[in-house]
Amino acid sequence: MDKKAFSFLVLGCLLGTVITSGAFSVLARPASAEGAGERRAAGATSAGTKRVVLKLSHALDQAHPVHVAMEYMAKQLDKKSGGAVQLQIFPNGQLGSETESIEQVQRGALAMVKTSTAPLESFIPEMALFGLPYLFRDEEHFWKVLLGDVGKELAAAGTKVGVRGLCYYDSGSRSFYTIDAPVMSPADLKGKKIRVMKSKTAMDLVSQMGAAPTPIAFGELYSALQQGMVDGAENNPPSLLTSRHFEVAKHYSLDEHTSIPDIILFSQKIWESLSPEVQGWIQEAADESAVFQREAWKKSTQASLDALTKAGVTIHRPDKEAFREQVQPMYDRLEGAELGKLVKRVQEVK
Incomplete structure (x- = not known):
């Protein structure tokens, strides 16, 4: 590599670091009382909230119904926040495999990942439940478990290892x-x-x-x-x-x-840096996308078989x-x- 090319590479890396730092600087909770007051003022309304950019990684193609549901989530989040919170989706494993992305979410290097619950076994042993064969009697039983106490407990279990389950997505059989x-x-x-x-x-x-x-x-x-x-x-x-x-x-x-369901995970480290209002927007958008995704999945399954x-x-x-x-x-x-x-x-x- 010649010196000129090397200089441009270094400059690009530095600019990337500055841009990333700027995008996530709004996420950090100030330590001082004065800073905390500024944060509350900034997060008080959608008009006054500083812009937050969240990155979401997944391994599927853009045509997949799960990706379509995440696009729906991004639109809902944009509406709820008045454009203050933006969700950028990176499909096809652009940011790494599911396991690699989970690790980035743990560290706070990445805000969100859509993953199957199967790779989560390495992080949350209880998630092995979903990998057991012929566990559910039918689809109704499956969703009663996911939306009931067991599903909620498993989604929350990740907070001890730095990840927070926002919602489940249907992944069929x-x-x-x-x-x-x-x-x-x-x-x-x-x-x-x-x-x-x-x-x-x-x-x-x-x-x-x-x-x-x-x-x-x-x-x-x-x-x-x-x-x-x-x-x-x-x-x-x-x-x-x-x-x-x-x-x-x-x-x-x-x-x-x-x-085996899919799950949307959020970085606990980044979550704790957000105002309650922003957290509420994110959770609402995720929940709404889950309802949207279930309907899209039903249509997509038969269409895919055809x-x-x-x-x-x-x-x-x-x-x-x-x-x-x-x-x-x-x-x-x-x-x-x-x-x-x-x-x-x-x-x-x-």
Whole structure:
């Protein structure tokens, strides 16, 4: 690199630091009484609030219904704050994988992340609950749990590790998609390499099915399928479509083994630096986007299955009972454990 190019690089880095510092300087609570008074005055009304820019990271494509819901959140937040609070969304893993983004949120280097609850197991062990197969009786039971005491407790559990759960997003049910042959029973998975999220529970599930779990970042999965590094993966219909993994994996077997929700996380460090009014706007916008997302998800799931069929993917509907029997040892091993107690609470939700 010549000296001139190096100088421009250094200047760019310095400007980036200054701009970032300026955007987040409004988030810090002043230590002095005088400063606190200035903060209250600044946050008193939308007209008087200094501009706050929040960055939200996620790993999905812009066409995904989850991204559309986050755009809705950004619009609602803009309206509520009178333009004072802006939400910038970075899709496709631009700011890092889900795990990397969670770590940035913990440190306060990033305000928000949309993540599956599966990678959160490394940070909040109780989140392993959602990765257990065939845990929910149906969709109604699923949402009663998420919006009830158990769901609220789990969303709040992250504050002890620096992240705050704002709301859950629907992520449907996860099923296997494969390159060469369909998965009609657990026996069809024996010896296959299946991509999973970075989650111990997800790896245990695939191992229990007889396959070899292979954790790979979602953004790297297309090439892994294409190059034969894995024989298949598991996900919901909209994700299979928008990721274009169907171009390689032509068999989709709807065993629907797990219903793992997405969650919007906020940096606890940044949250505590915001005025109560700004916090209220953010929470309201998140809650409204969750309602919007659930409706968008329902429409998108059927539309995605139709589009996948049209694109040449064969949709298979195996008998789920064999899969349920295969994974029962996962529940047997939880007897007497804290997670087992949580499972019983979920099962008792009517």
